[in-house]
Amino acid sequence: MSIQENFCPKCGGKTENEGLCNKCLRSSVEWLVCEPRVQCVFCPTCGSIRKGSIWTDVPYERMKLAEELAFEAVAVHNDVQDLELGITMTEPTPNRTLCTVYIRGTLFGEPVYKTCEVLIVWRKEQCDRCSRLSGGYYESIIQVRATGRRPDLYERQRVDKIAHEVEDSTQESGERLSFITRIDDIRDGVDIVVSSHNIGDTIARQIVTEMGGKITRHPKLVGEREGKKLYRITLLLRLPQFRKGDVITHKDRYYEVRGTDSGLLRVFDLREGISNVLHDDSGYRLIGNVREAETADVTYIDQDMAGILDPVSYEIREVKAHAWLRLTDHEKVRILRDPEGGELILVG
Numbered sequence: 211m212s213i214q215e216n217f218c219p220k221c222g223g224k225t226e227n228e229g230l231c232n233k234c235l236r237s238s239v240e241w242l243v244c245e246p247r248v249q250c251v252f253c254p255t256c257g258s259i260r261k262g263s264i265w266t267d268v269p270y271e272r273m274k275l276a277e278e279l280a281f282e283a284v285a286v287h288n289d290v291q292d293l294e295l296g297i298t299m300t301e302p303t304p305n306r307t308l309c310t311v312y313i314r315g316t317l318f319g320e321p322v323y324k325t326c327e328v329l330i331v332w333r334k335e336q337c338d339r340c341s342r343l344s345g346g347y348y349e350s351i352i353q354v355r356a357t358g359r360r361p362d363l364y365e366r367q368r369v370d371k372i373a374h375e376v377e378d379s380t381q382e383s384g385e386r387l388s389f390i391t392r393i394d395d396i397r398d399g400v401d402i403v404v405s406s407h408n409i410g411d412t413i414a415r416q417i418v419t420e421m422g423g424k425i426t427r428h429p430k431l432v433g434e435r436e437g438k439k440l441y442r443i444t445l446l447l448r449l450p451q452f453r454k455g456d457v458i459t460h461k462d463r464y465y466e467v468r469g470t471d472s473g474l475l476r477v478f479d480l481r482e483g484i485s486n487v488l489h490d491d492s493g494y495r496l497i498g499n500v501r502e503a504e505t506a507d508v509t510y511i512d513q514d515m516a517g518i519l520d521p522v523s524y525e526i527r528e529v530k531a532h533a534w535l536r537l538t539d540h541e542k543v544r545i546l547r548d549p550e551g552g553e554l555i556l557v558g
């Protein structure tokens with residue numbers, strides 16, 4: 211059997227194809243279409259770009275973005291195989307980037323090669339996020355307070371850090387309109403003002419996870435926006451009454467708070483030297499925090515009693531030398547004073 215011979219209907223040449231030969235196919239195909247001018251709207255503050263009405267963050271610098279836009283402006287026919295693209299760029303003016311794109315490939319068995327020029331025109335516009343941010347837009351306020359006291363400096367700094375960490379991860383997950391509008395450090399605590407309900411709830415939950423406390427949510431209707439009811443939510447977050455390191459007393463016993471878990475206090479019993487769990491139901495009186503403990507000299511040990519040199523009055527005060535403290539004379543021990551009665555409490 212002989213190989214069937216076909217002839218091209220256009221040029222009459224021999225071909226293995228049914229229909230046009232490769233050469234005629236190549237000349238009949240417009241294999242490269244190139245947009246000569248592309249406009250890119252970007253936010254001068256944060257670098258986001260707008261396509262249609264949608265803003266998106268661009269995680270890389272402008273030259274990489276220009277390269278991507280230039281490649282998008284080039285349309286190559288599906289039949290081109292082994293496609294290779296190259297690019298060079300110049301910036302004739304600050305808001306223009308001229309890209310030369312080099313396109314190489316194989317079309318119906320023969321190499322093909324072309325270049326095209328794409329002018330990228332950069333146009334500045336404030337993005338949705340930056341305009342909300344500069345306008346002080348907000349949807350939730352987290353009021354961080356504490357039960358029966360004011361949050362201390364350490365707690366305020368921690369709350370601030372947690373809020374910013376949540377903001378970073380929310381932005382990374384693509385929720386570009388969730389941000390912290392501002393943080394106000396006020397006398398009674400910290401107000402975290404945020405742009406969306408979701409980031410507000412997430413920050414509040416994260417603070418409670420790491421620091422304990424309770425949240426109550428108070429929504430308030432403030433109007434309508436594009437036919438949707440608009441609520442502002444106040445999240446009142448009460449940190450626990452006691453912080454880590456607080457020494458509390460109940461029925462003549464002293465405990466150091468080691469943590470709080472949903473209504474329970476994890477404590478260290480300063481008499482027995484053991485860990486314990488107490489119900490957090492406000493029957494406790496605060497003595498102080500171990501961070502504020504004074505250092506005192508142990509002057510003598512007499513069986514289960516110890517003589518402590520009071521660093522303020524220089525009197526020798528006799529206290530119980532609880533076994534877990536393993537006190538020895540002429541060593542140091544850390545003490546707190548009970549504001550009621552002035553008893554010395556050895557904290558280790």
Ligand SMILES: [Zn+2]
Nearest residue numbers: 218221231234
């Ligand atoms: Zn032909």
Ligand SMILES: [Zn+2]
Nearest residue numbers: 253256337340
């Ligand atoms: Zn922006």
